[in-house]
Amino acid sequence: MKKLTVEDLVKKFSLKVLTGEDQLQKNITQSRSHRPGLEFVGHFDFFPTERVQILGRKEINYLHKLSKEERRIRIGNIVHYHPPCFIVTAGEVELTYLTHYCKEDRIPLLVTDTVETTSEFIIMLDAYLLKNLAPEISIHGVCMNVFGVGILLRGQSGVGKSELAHTLIGRGHRLVSDDLVVLKKLSPRTLLGTHDEKTKEFLALRSIGLLNVVRMYGRKVFQDETRISLDINLTKWEKDSLNNELEHDAAYTDYMGVKVPSIEIQLQPGRDIAGLIEAAANNWYLRQSGYSAAEEFMSRIEADLSNDRGE
Structure with missing residues (x-):
């Protein structure tokens, strides 16, 4: 089985690295990504922590609407599990808070620079992960x-x-x-x-x-x-x-x-x-x-x- 790292994803999909430049050699072992939704509201019973985590416009909009304290709790709960990386497909607008927590826990935070929707990007990413793993x-x-x-x-x-x-x-x-x-x-x-x-x-x-x-x-x-x-x-x-x-x-x-x-x-x-x-x-x-x-x-x-x- 071929080894796959976060750096491979950065190169394959031309991702911009916001944090975690020194953690790009983290191994990726799961052939599917995950889009956290229930986890942001506190449900972690089935949280696939070893998957690449995808944040799209819906997730980012939800975080923007929270108070500073609520946002700290929601993001902290997910970052605590140390997933291999986060990929944001909705751009870099007002991501200062997310960058802060990922930098603290040394988790790569990546951003797409393409025009695909979140769903389209997930399809491409999962196909790449499945084939290479x-x-x-x-x-x-x-x-x-x-x-x-x-x-x-x-x-x-x-x-x-x-x-x-x-x-x-x-x-x-x-x-x-x-x-x-x-x-x-x-x-x-x-x-x-x-x-x-x-x-x-x-x-x-x-x-x-x-x-x-x-x-x-x-x-x-x-x-x-x-x-x-x-x-x-x-x-x-x-x-x-x-x-x-x-x-x-x-x-x-x-x-x-x-x-x-x-x-x-x-x-x-x-x-x-x-x-x-x-x-x-x-x-x-x-x-x-x-x-x-x-x-x-x-x-x-x-x-x-x-x-x-x-x-």
């Missing part, structure tokens, strides 16, 4: 986006994963990562595939060498990340081992508790593997909408049998 693992393989479907290509070294990726790029699809794929668990059902920065845009082809696909083919052939929807295992051809049933039983690969639909494709000279992967991607789309070609085929057979029996 998500549990992650690295696997050997290739990650592609085919017709908008994130696909993992796995198989033994030398089986032809990178060459296949190059073929798919030539057919208009996008590379995400070659050789080393970083998988991030965003939720119990969401797995994100990306690169490790060092391999970004690179594709390694045996006999050819290292290629920068963006330099060779343009920005359109690469994307930074994709949600993983299919796991495809590329294996060597085994005679008479292919399953010719109308529809296979569902198989899955488990990554950090996220189950990803999995299929096996055997390799043999002359097989259009890139075309099979495109078919797998399109078939995944159809299944998401509840359609099964095998079920439709069987319903037609049953209808014909019923007609033959005169039913």
Whole structure:
């Protein structure tokens, strides 16, 4: 898991630092921010103290309306819990009192300099926190986006994963990562595939060498990340081992508790593997909408049998 600090937020969102310049190395461990409301009126039973605290126009207006003593109590109660930082999205107007208490307790007080509303900023911040604090693992393989479907290509070294990726790029699809794929668990059902920065845009082809696909083919052939929807295992051809049933039983690969639909494709000279992967991607789309070609085929057979029996 990547370490995230208050300073990372300052750089990412171009935040102005009002207090706590020497505390920007504080770690952020929670993947969601918090907008204190009940806490300002004294309810702390469920106060998530380890989250980044966001103060918008509503909170600032409320504080402005309080007497000096009431304001001291309300702010002091929250500052006492030492959250990693406060971010004010409503500007710096009359924040002297807030600056005073944050400076006393050495808590970074930050201010946005953009025009987003508080809700818009929270959406962007939470997305950034979730992605950067998500549990992650690295696997050997290739990650592609085919017709908008994130696909993992796995198989033994030398089986032809990178060459296949190059073929798919030539057919208009996008590379995400070659050789080393970083998988991030965003939720119990969401797995994100990306690169490790060092391999970004690179594709390694045996006999050819290292290629920068963006330099060779343009920005359109690469994307930074994709949600993983299919796991495809590329294996060597085994005679008479292919399953010719109308529809296979569902198989899955488990990554950090996220189950990803999995299929096996055997390799043999002359097989259009890139075309099979495109078919797998399109078939995944159809299944998401509840359609099964095998079920439709069987319903037609049953209808014909019923007609033959005169039913």
